[in-house]
Amino acid sequence: MNDKSKRIFGNEISKADYKKALRTKQKYTRKYGDDSSSDYSAKLLPNSTLNEPLGVYDIRVNEGKSNEPFDLEKGLIVGNIRMGFGHYRISIAMASAAHALGYTPYWMDLNSFSDTTCTKVIGAQNDLYSLGSRISQKSKAFNKAVWEPMNYEGFRQLSYNSSDQKNAELMAAVFKNIPKELPIIGTHVWPAQAAIHAGMQYVVNAIPDNWPMALHLAEGSVHTVQTHQAYMGYRILNGMRKKDVLKPMPADSLVYTGHYIDHELVANIKYDCEKRMARKAQNKPMRFLLTIGGAGAQRELFSAVIKHLMPYVRRRKAVIYVNVGDYRQVWDELLKETKYLDVASKTHFGNWNDTKDFAQKAIDGDVYGIHAFWHENIFEAVYCTNLLMRSADVLLTKPSELAFYPIPKLFLKRIGGHEKWGAIHSAEMGDGTLECTDIPHTLQMIDMFLGEKELLAQMCEAIQVNDSVGLYNGAYKAVELAMEMKNKG
Template identity: 70%
Template sequence: MKEKSREIFGNKMPQKVYRKAAKSKKKFQKKFGDDSKVDYPVVLKENAHIGDSLGVVDVLLPEQKEASKLEFDKEKGIIVGNIRMGFGHYRISMAIASAAKSMGYTPYWMDLNSYPRTTCTKVIGAQNDLYSLGSRLSGKSKLFNKLVWEPMNYEGFRKLSYNASDQKNAELMAPVYRNVPKEIPVVATHVWPAQAAIHAGMKYVVNAIPDNWPMALHLSEGSLHTVQTHYAYQGYRILNGMQGKDVLNPMPEKDLIYTGHYIDHELVGNIEADCEARIQRKQEKKPMRFLLTIGGAGAQREIFAAIIRYLLPAIREGRAALYVNVGDYRNVWEELLQEIPGLKNAATEHFDDWENTKQFAEAALDGEVTGVHGFYHKNIFEAVYCTNLLMRSCDVLVTKPSELAFYPVPKLFIKRVGGHEQWGAIHSAEIGDGTLECRDIPHTLQMLELFQSSDHLLTDMCEAIMENKKQGIYDGAYRVVELAMGLRKGGEGQ
């Protein structure tokens, strides 16, 4: 296998770029060790939290779980490779798993950030910690955001030189795939599991790219790259701006496919019913349901606090209702209670009780909802999937324009975290299922008022979502699974 840090899609890297990439790998080797010769056996275990819903089977190391009699299904199995970095990559993985289950396949969940004694997890964890710190600092310091965070997320991750270093580091992640059957297709929802799979010799790898802003960060040469928008397709095809103003050798046509948005089967299958219910609630002047999802480390808590304060009078008057999912960050909820007078008295807490959360979400589909409902789950799967469950019965999802920008629900976009996210809001506004990015609190509150005072905004988004479904815009997860399984069929026929 040629060294992927020396040449990327036919574009040779300067020697200084390669030396920097090699230095990065050596730094991690020195800090975390090199387990490239370690033979890691794997254990399969049904996921206790989303196994029933999404058919997920976890791929674990023996010390994480007791011995299991489960074995890989080499005909119907598909690896969903991901990392626990924020909530976004987990959510996209859940969409792929959901689609796979609906199509009769078994999704094997492989989180490369969940194997504590491996060099792989140590390397990912270190980088995740840095990213989380940067995300929090960007929310607290306008100067840091302007001078460091926005440029890094917008242009730094865009460069081929960044991909060269990532490819070198990913060589340290390959050992965790050693005992995974090489013929089982892999769908990676972050680039590192895709790169590691290629380095490990996995034969059929799909790299499901999450963002709408083309960045070399997401390249994994040797895998099939999928994108959710036509804009992203064009940018990746020509590797636009990934080496300054240079015109680069393009990605081969066979390596890049537009699929549409990566969305759960349960959400896609109920689009019409859920949108019609939203329109009906609006016409009948029922309380308008807003869903606030606070991911990561709650970096935008100030904005969410302002939204809750603004909505509380309408909630008391029965004109609005509120879901607040703080994920696995209970401290964020406690801080909101201290900050906002009256929140505690208006709120019902659904804390660390998955059955209660599922029952509430189901009952809300055709029942009445009033007041404020807070959701917290210690388990990461429940913390993430809670938003997916609540999404169907909410009227408006209030979120930063990250992975949720692509979901088929009316959306109010608050200020982004990182310049790359703005392109998710732009795409959503253009296809009609979300607002412009509201980049400060006054404009966010203005949009809240428009949703409540006007019938047109919500109705128009619901109608756009139903039309988008007819065009297949939300069918990306199904398409990704089809492509992954098709790679193997094509390989077997050669």
């Protein structure tokens, strides 16, 4: 196999950058070992949360063998890592689309295997990213000098991809006993890179963001993107070596699909938008869904939003859903910061059946008050937002992976410069606000949603227009692409 750290889509990497990539791999090898000769087993187990609704099976590596065989005809791997909630959410969308199309989704989280070099390397980098994310929210100086430039320009450079490709060589061993003819969709670049290094034959690399970065390149895979801007930026590798004009990506390496959205949400877009407009017309409480993901970074902002909305909740003008994911401490801190929140809220903690029941009944029923959700299980923590989305009127979120979902959105301040392009795209598509970069502008937008009908109506109309042209069909298209690659051989 060609050394993917020396040349990226025909663009030579400098000797200095290549040596840096080698040193990075050597550093991780010294720290975590090199298990490339290991014969890791692969075991299939039903996913405790997603098997029942979506038919998902987990691939467990280095945990012995199982009697459950891989379905070589209908099976499809969704390769991911837990880094925040975003890549898991995109993976769930892919699994949902695969299930709806009649395929069997296999969940392969490279950050979940015990005693493998792969998981140790990913875990170390994930910890660093989470730490940087938290610090960036507390220190404006760090955010301006380090975090924003790294997320915006540092990850954009081909030299960064060169180092990542070297690190991915240490991740390939976990694919040892995975059938190479199974198609795989990577919802983070590392599973896609690792799959290529391991000899997997049909790899789709589902790129998550709307800001083209070399970080997301996995040469040898077919890359999918959610926006036309991302397509153009990736085709010419725009800005990925400063001002240099680079050799472009081959046309067959890049495909525009549209947004990666769950089948359950896409199939109910018209119905859910009509319910939102009916609630507004009947002056029923407007439902705001606050989702705190990843490192639990924007707690102070959410506290300000809850305080602002509480008088409206008491007057039955608003309802608040708060999903703190698997970060119970975030809810405890919100209770300390927000007077009377404990007595004003109903908690749905750790009881998945209760959460599912509430979410289902809320679609057609009336809801009042403040409802808080916490689940220790990571799949429940992430999927909870998806379930609540159908009955919510407005989603309050930073402009990351949720920027692409078919629900009216109020965008909070970003974490990382690359995220701002998610808000820009959504505002242009008409299903979300501009990014509110501070608390006063966030509260202003909340008051506009509450005080007028036009904003919600425009977004619901835009969502239905976007749906009519297939904007939200990206997950289906990514799955179909992966299976077509396999069928063509």
